[in-house]
Amino acid sequence: MKLNWSIYYNYLLVLVAFFSTSVGHAQNTQITFTGKVVDKSTQQAVAYATVMIADNQTKKAISGTTTLEDGSFTLETTASNFFIEVSFIGFEKRIIRPKSLIGPRIDLGRLEIQEDAQQLEEVVVEGEVSKTEFKLDKRVFNVGKDLSSAGASALDVLNNVPSVNVNIEGQISLRGSQGVQVLINGKPSIIASDESNALGTITADMIDRVEVITNPSAKYDAEGTSGIINIVIKKEERRGLNGSISVNTGAPNNHSIGISLNKRTEKLNLFTQIGAGYRELPNDIESRNSDLINDTAVFTSGEEFRNEAYYNFVLGTDYYLSSTSVLTLSGNFALEIEDQPSTTNFSSFEGNNMTSQWERTEITDATNPKFQYELQYKKDFKGDEDHVLLFSALGNFFGKDQSSEFTDTTISGLDNDDAQLTRTDFKESVFTFKLDYTKPFSETLTLETGAQYVFNDVSNDFEVQDWINGTFVVDPGLTNIFEYDQKVLGLYSTGAYEGEKWGLKAGVRMEQTNLNTLLANTGEDNEQDYTNLFPSFHSSYKFSERVSLQAGYSKRIYRPRLWDLNPFFNIRNNFNIRQGNPDLLPEFTDSYEVTGIFFIGKTALNLGVYHRYTTDVIERVSSFENNVNTTRPENIGTNATTGVEFNTKYSPAKWLTFNADFNYSQFSREGVLQDIDFDFNANRWSSKLMTKLKLPAEIDLEATGNYRSRYQTVQGEISENIFMDLGLRKKLMKGKAILNLSIRDVFASRINENQIAQADFEIYNRRQRGRFVAFGFSYGFGKGEAMQYSGGRRR
Incomplete structure (x- = not known):
C-alpha cells in the first residue's frame, strides 16, 4: 500500500512540474540530466522516486520525471537559474545545485537518498491499525501489527477478527457456530483443515488480510454451514533481497527461530521460510461420570502434556512469463515430533464411599510429516486488470506414525492393574484442481464462472493390544483399518452489477459428491452419492457516503468429516470415549442476513441481523453404561437460529483506540432420536473488546477481553468463558527491530466446562491450559518487515 501511495504522490509532483507557469527563466540551450537514485543504506535502486527541476527564486516546479525500475532517470530543461530535487515518500529530500553547466548532457551519477526516520514512523503507525472494509458479498479485515498477534499464529489473528472466535482447542466459529470452511488464498489447504489443525504454521506477519464471508456467493465451495474465512497471504512486491529473522521464547517452554527470505527481479520472485x-x-483435565440409578461415580483428574519439536521449510517461486501472466510453483515440508508424558488419576465411588484408586500413565511418541505443493497459473488480460483467468493444482499429504503405551497402577481398593498398547498409522492425501474465469463487460457488469474438483483419500490403521496372562494380545473389537474416499465436483456461474449507488450479485453452484467409507476388518461399508444446487443472492445500496445496506442469501452444506464417520474409538481415557458414525448424512443450511454500515465521525458501526435454518443437524450424543460415557455424532432434526451482530471501532484520541464486537443469537431445536425428544429453545451471546494505547518511548500496549455466555446443548450446557490477552511492543532501530511481550489468558480464566444432565446419568468435564507468556525479538533487513515465527499446531 505504501508503494501505491508513493506512485500517486510522485506522479502528482510531475504533473505540477509540467503544468507550472513559472518557467520564465528560459534559455536558448537545452540541457539533459541523467543519473540514478539509490538507497544510501542498502545501495539498492529506488524506483518511482521524483526528480524535479525547480526555479531558485519562486521554488516552483519547472519540469520533472520519475525514476525507472533500476532507479535511472532522464530530465531536460532550458532554464538557467534552478535546482534539482530528489524525493520519495519515507526518504529525506535531496537538493542538487549544479555549479557549472558544461555541455548539453550532464551525468549526475549515483544520487544517494536516506530514510527519513520521522516519515517512516508515521507510515508504520498508520499501517498498524487493522481495518475492516465492506464488499458486496464479504467483509475484509486488513491485518495491522496488532500486539496480541505478535509472535503468534493465524489462530491468534482470527481471534481478533470481528464475528470470529477461536476456542482453547483451536476450533474456529463464526457468529458462535462451527462448521466454518477456512481457505488459504481462496483455496482449500491441509493447513486449514479440521484434521490437520496446522494453522499455526502461518504466522501473523505473513497475513495480508482475512476475508469473512458469512453468506458466500456461488463462486465459493458450498462447504461450511456458517460461512467461509479466507486467509490471504502477503505477496512480496519489493525488489532485491528482503527478509527477516525472529527469535521467541516463552513459558511454559515455547522456543522458536524463524528466517524469511525473498529475492525478486523483474522476471523472477524466489521466497523461502525456514523455522x-x-x-x-500442558493441559489440566477433570471429569466426573455419575450413574444416578446405581449411585456410583468415577472421578478423573490429571495433567496431559503434548511436547513437540517442529521444523518447517517453505520454498517457492513466481515466474513472470509476461507482463500479464505469472506461473507460481511452491512447496512446504513440515515435520512434528511429539512426546506425550501424561498422568491421570482415577477414583471410583459407591455412594460416598471410595472403592478404589488407580493411576493411568501414558507414553506416546508420534512423527507427523506434512507436504504441500501448488502449481498456479494466472493470466491478466491486457487493458483490464479485473479480466482474469486462474488455474491452480494443489496437493497435500499428512501422515501420523504414533505408538502409545498405557499403564494402570492400583493405589488402593480394587485391583485395577492393567496395560494397553496402541498403534496408529494414518495417511491422508487431498488434491484440489480449480479453474476460475472473471470477465468484466463494463465498469458495472461482471461475469464469473469456473469449476473445482477435490479428491480426498484417507487410510487410518488403528491397533489396540491388551495385557492378558503376561503378554500383549490384539483386541479385535478395537483394532480396525478405516478407509475414506470422497470426490466433489463443482461448477458455478455468477453475474454482478455494481453501480455507484447499488449493487446486485446472483449465481448458482452445482456440486456432485461421491463418498465411500470402508471398515476393512468387518467389511462394513457406506456409499453416498448426491447432487445439489446452491443458489446465492447479494445486494447492496449506498444511501450516502456514511450509510450503506447489504443483504444476502446462500445455501450451504456441511459434509461429515473423517472423524465424524470413523467408528473406531480412542482409549486414552477408558471412561470417556469418542466414536464416529459412518451413516451420518450432511447438514444443509439456508442463510439470510441484512447488514447496515454506518460512519459517524471517525467511527464505523456495523449492525446486522441474520437467520439460519439447518436440517439434519449433526450433534454429539452421549450414551452411558457402567460409568463409561460414549459420545457419537447423530443427525438430530432441525435448528433455526436468529441473531443480531454489532461491531465498531472508535478512536477518541490518537493514542487510544477501541474495537468492540457483540453477537447475540436465539435458537430453536427440534428433533427426535430413538424416541427421545430433543426439542428446546435457548440463546447465547459473546462480546470482545480490544483496547490499544500508544505510550511514550515508542511503546505500544494492547489488551483484549473476551466473554462467551453459558448456553444450552441437546443434552446439557456449556459454561461461560471470560479471559484476557495482553501485548506490549517496543520498537528499536527506526522500527526495523521489535521487542514483543505477550501474555495470553492473563488471569488463567480461560476454562472449558461442559455438563450433561440426564434422568439416569450426569457427566462433567473441565479443561484448562492456563497462562502463556512469550517474549520475542524480530529484525527485518533489506526492505523486509519482522516475521514472527511460532511454528505449527499439532494434530
Whole structure:
C-alpha cells in the first residue's frame, strides 16, 4: 500500500512540474540530466522516486520525471537559474545545485537518498491499525501489527477478527457456530483443515488480510454451514533481497527461530521460510461420570502434556512469463515430533464411599510429516486488470506414525492393574484442481464462472493390544483399518452489477459428491452419492457516503468429516470415549442476513441481523453404561437460529483506540432420536473488546477481553468463558527491530466446562491450559518487515 501511495504522490509532483507557469527563466540551450537514485543504506535502486527541476527564486516546479525500475532517470530543461530535487515518500529530500553547466548532457551519477526516520514512523503507525472494509458479498479485515498477534499464529489473528472466535482447542466459529470452511488464498489447504489443525504454521506477519464471508456467493465451495474465512497471504512486491529473522521464547517452554527470505527481479520472485522450535503444552483435565440409578461415580483428574519439536521449510517461486501472466510453483515440508508424558488419576465411588484408586500413565511418541505443493497459473488480460483467468493444482499429504503405551497402577481398593498398547498409522492425501474465469463487460457488469474438483483419500490403521496372562494380545473389537474416499465436483456461474449507488450479485453452484467409507476388518461399508444446487443472492445500496445496506442469501452444506464417520474409538481415557458414525448424512443450511454500515465521525458501526435454518443437524450424543460415557455424532432434526451482530471501532484520541464486537443469537431445536425428544429453545451471546494505547518511548500496549455466555446443548450446557490477552511492543532501530511481550489468558480464566444432565446419568468435564507468556525479538533487513515465527499446531 505504501508503494501505491508513493506512485500517486510522485506522479502528482510531475504533473505540477509540467503544468507550472513559472518557467520564465528560459534559455536558448537545452540541457539533459541523467543519473540514478539509490538507497544510501542498502545501495539498492529506488524506483518511482521524483526528480524535479525547480526555479531558485519562486521554488516552483519547472519540469520533472520519475525514476525507472533500476532507479535511472532522464530530465531536460532550458532554464538557467534552478535546482534539482530528489524525493520519495519515507526518504529525506535531496537538493542538487549544479555549479557549472558544461555541455548539453550532464551525468549526475549515483544520487544517494536516506530514510527519513520521522516519515517512516508515521507510515508504520498508520499501517498498524487493522481495518475492516465492506464488499458486496464479504467483509475484509486488513491485518495491522496488532500486539496480541505478535509472535503468534493465524489462530491468534482470527481471534481478533470481528464475528470470529477461536476456542482453547483451536476450533474456529463464526457468529458462535462451527462448521466454518477456512481457505488459504481462496483455496482449500491441509493447513486449514479440521484434521490437520496446522494453522499455526502461518504466522501473523505473513497475513495480508482475512476475508469473512458469512453468506458466500456461488463462486465459493458450498462447504461450511456458517460461512467461509479466507486467509490471504502477503505477496512480496519489493525488489532485491528482503527478509527477516525472529527469535521467541516463552513459558511454559515455547522456543522458536524463524528466517524469511525473498529475492525478486523483474522476471523472477524466489521466497523461502525456514523455522524450527520446541514447545510444551500442558493441559489440566477433570471429569466426573455419575450413574444416578446405581449411585456410583468415577472421578478423573490429571495433567496431559503434548511436547513437540517442529521444523518447517517453505520454498517457492513466481515466474513472470509476461507482463500479464505469472506461473507460481511452491512447496512446504513440515515435520512434528511429539512426546506425550501424561498422568491421570482415577477414583471410583459407591455412594460416598471410595472403592478404589488407580493411576493411568501414558507414553506416546508420534512423527507427523506434512507436504504441500501448488502449481498456479494466472493470466491478466491486457487493458483490464479485473479480466482474469486462474488455474491452480494443489496437493497435500499428512501422515501420523504414533505408538502409545498405557499403564494402570492400583493405589488402593480394587485391583485395577492393567496395560494397553496402541498403534496408529494414518495417511491422508487431498488434491484440489480449480479453474476460475472473471470477465468484466463494463465498469458495472461482471461475469464469473469456473469449476473445482477435490479428491480426498484417507487410510487410518488403528491397533489396540491388551495385557492378558503376561503378554500383549490384539483386541479385535478395537483394532480396525478405516478407509475414506470422497470426490466433489463443482461448477458455478455468477453475474454482478455494481453501480455507484447499488449493487446486485446472483449465481448458482452445482456440486456432485461421491463418498465411500470402508471398515476393512468387518467389511462394513457406506456409499453416498448426491447432487445439489446452491443458489446465492447479494445486494447492496449506498444511501450516502456514511450509510450503506447489504443483504444476502446462500445455501450451504456441511459434509461429515473423517472423524465424524470413523467408528473406531480412542482409549486414552477408558471412561470417556469418542466414536464416529459412518451413516451420518450432511447438514444443509439456508442463510439470510441484512447488514447496515454506518460512519459517524471517525467511527464505523456495523449492525446486522441474520437467520439460519439447518436440517439434519449433526450433534454429539452421549450414551452411558457402567460409568463409561460414549459420545457419537447423530443427525438430530432441525435448528433455526436468529441473531443480531454489532461491531465498531472508535478512536477518541490518537493514542487510544477501541474495537468492540457483540453477537447475540436465539435458537430453536427440534428433533427426535430413538424416541427421545430433543426439542428446546435457548440463546447465547459473546462480546470482545480490544483496547490499544500508544505510550511514550515508542511503546505500544494492547489488551483484549473476551466473554462467551453459558448456553444450552441437546443434552446439557456449556459454561461461560471470560479471559484476557495482553501485548506490549517496543520498537528499536527506526522500527526495523521489535521487542514483543505477550501474555495470553492473563488471569488463567480461560476454562472449558461442559455438563450433561440426564434422568439416569450426569457427566462433567473441565479443561484448562492456563497462562502463556512469550517474549520475542524480530529484525527485518533489506526492505523486509519482522516475521514472527511460532511454528505449527499439532494434530
